[in-house]
C-alpha cells in the first residue's frame with residue numbers, strides 16, 4: 640500500500656519482537672543521591688565508536704497531512720502519541736513514543752532518520768567523533784525534545800537528509816495511561832537547547848526538491 644501524501648510504500652510483516660539487551664548502568668549522581676560512589680562515570684571511560692542500537696523513528700513530509708494521518712492510523716494501525724494540530728502527528732507501532740512522524744510539507748520528502756543510542760553520553764561522544772571529522776555536518780543539538788522527551792543531536796547525513804542520535808525517549812507501556820497532547824508553542828519543537836536553525840524546518844534543498852517534483856513545462 641502506498642500513501643499518496645508521503646509517497647511512502649508500506650509493507651506490514653509480523654516479525655519477532657525486538658528484545659533489547661540492557662547495558663548495566665549505575666545512573667547519574669545527583670544532590671543527595673549518590674548512586675555511583677567512588678567511581679568515574681561510564682560515559683567518560685568508554686572508548687571506540689558509538690554504535691546505534693536501532694533505527695527508532697523516521698520523519699516524512701506529506702503534501703496531505705490529514706490523509707497521511709488516516710493512512711497510518713486507520714489504515715496501518717499506528718497509534719497517535721502527540722499532535723501538532725494541522726501540522727504533524729507523532730505515531731507509534733511499538734512502545735516507543737514515536738516511530739513515524741508525519742509532518743505537513745510542500746513536497747514529499749524524508750526529513751530525518753533517528754538512531755537510538757545508549758544514553759546522552761553516547762549522543763555527545765557520537766557528535767564529537769562525527770563533527771571532529773566534518774564540523775559542517777552539525778545541524779541542531781544538543782537539546783531535549785519536549786514531545787517524546789528524548790535528548791537529541793541532529794546532523795546532515797551523506798544523502799542530505801537529517802540524521803539524529805537520540806536517547807531517553809518516553810516509552811508507552813499502557814495505552815490507557817497515556818494522554819496524547821496538542822502542542823502549539825515552542826514545546827512542539829523542543830524543551831531546551833540551542834534554537835533550531837531555520838533549515839531544520841525548511842531544509843535548504845526544499846526549493847530544488849519542489850522544482851524536481853513539479854518540473855516546469
Ligand SMILES: [Fe+2]
Pocket residue numbers: 696751753803
Ligand atoms: Fe527525531
